[in-house]
Amino acid sequence: MTRADTATKHAADVSAMFDEVSPRYDLINDVLTVGNDRLWRIATTRAIAPRKGMRILDLAAGTGTSSAALTAQGAHVVAADFSRGMLEEGRRRHAGNDLIEFVQADATALPFEDDSFDAATISYGLRNVADPRAALAEMRRVVKPGGRVVIAEFSTPPSAIVRGPYAFYGRHVLPRIAGVINRDAAEAYRYLNESIEAWPQQAELAAWLREAGFERVAYRNLTFGIVALHRGFVPHRPAPVESPAKQPAAKKEPAAAKKPAAANKPAAAKKPAAAKKPAAKKEPAAAKQPAVAKQPAAANKPAAAAQPAADPSAGSKPKPADPAHTSGDGRPEPSTGDTQ
Numbered sequence: 001m002t003r004a005d006t007a008t009k010h011a012a013d014v015s016a017m018f019d020e021v022s023p024r025y026d027l028i029n030d031v032l033t034v035g036n037d038r039l040w041r042i043a044t045t046r047a048i049a050p051r052k053g054m055r056i057l058d059l060a061a062g063t064g065t066s067s068a069a070l071t072a073q074g075a076h077v078v079a080a081d082f083s084r085g086m087l088e089e090g091r092r093r094h095a096g097n098d099l100i101e102f103v104q105a106d107a108t109a110l111p112f113e114d115d116s117f118d119a120a121t122i123s124y125g126l127r128n129v130a131d132p133r134a135a136l137a138e139m140r141r142v143v144k145p146g147g148r149v150v151i152a153e154f155s156t157p158p159s160a161i162v163r164g165p166y167a168f169y170g171r172h173v174l175p176r177i178a179g180v181i182n183r184d185a186a187e188a189y190r191y192l193n194e195s196i197e198a199w200p201q202q203a204e205l206a207a208w209l210r211e212a213g214f215e216r217v218a219y220r221n222l223t224f225g226i227v228a229l230h231r232g233f234v235p236h237r238p239a240p241v242e243s244p245a246k247q248p249a250a251k252k253e254p255a256a257a258k259k260p261a262a263a264n265k266p267a268a269a270k271k272p273a274a275a276k277k278p279a280a281k282k283e284p285a286a287a288k289q290p291a292v293a294k295q296p297a298a299a300n301k302p303a304a305a306a307q308p309a310a311d312p313s314a315g316s317k318p319k320p321a322d323p324a325h326t327s328g329d330g331r332p333e334p335s336t337g338d339t340q
């Protein structure tokens with residue numbers, strides 16, 4: 001029995017392991033989950049909301065049980081898996097269902113065009129992919145804007161009351177029961193339990209979806225958190241907005257119709273500054289009467305040199321002597337030189 005390594009999860013090893021358990025895979029799941037896998041499938045189908053005319057990608061589809069549930073609503077489903085044995089079993093079981101197309105594919109490098117599906121889903125298979133983030137990116141690439149991605153995966157029960165017994169069941173009971181049903185399945189289900197214990201909790205997987213570019217990401221727990229159902233939507237691409245105010249380039253007047261800048265008088269056509277009379281041709285400041293040529297202030301008769309008011313040369317007769325300025329004998333006092 002081939003047993004894949006949970007650390008590396010090489011696609012060839014995981015594929016070979018599932019090839020060997022494919023004939024009784026669905027029966028083992030029914031027994032190990034005590035029929036809860038059917039309830040989880042109903043919840044997953046409702047979350048995808050399939051309808052007639054939709055094209056849905058079902059990754060890790062295995063034998064096509066989940067794909068058949070989607071076609072019941074009229075959707076066309078591409079059931080993709082990397083296990084050839086699982087696909088062959090699925091084709092045999094659903095040979096009469098024309099709405100299912102089985103395709104061998106690697107989840108990290110899907111052979112589909114961009115925006116080619118209305119929705120995508122993967123049930124209990126994402127943890128078996130070597131690079132889960134790459135698988136999420138591929139799912140976003142192939143789903144149309146506005147489409148949804150739904151992931152059903154084993155998870156960690158939030159309550160310790162459930163978590164303890166669930167861990168014991170997965171480690172010790174589950175492999176033994178699987179070995180009773182299919183002797184080769186015991187090692188495969190030990191690997192599956194180890195991969196469940198190593199899988200991130202619900203909030204971390206939701207963060208991976210956001211990092212991959214999904215919006216409106218949400219999840220809900222099923223059966224006390226033993227399984228978690230995650231959902232995200234591919235965002236719509238904003239439509240390019242054209243400004244109505246702008247006229248098409250063809251309707252604009254060509255630049256040649258405008259007067260070219262060359263038609264304006266060039267700066268050279270203006271009279272150069274040299275054509276103006278140079279400052280040197282103006283009368284130099286020296287040609288003007290120098291300040292020294294003016295009568296200096298000293299040339300004016302100083303107040304002391306002025307003729308005394310009593311001098312007859314002033315051209316006016318002296319006023320009669322003011323009694324206040326006469327001597328005691330009635331004669332005028334001589335002037336001090338200050339004019340009154």
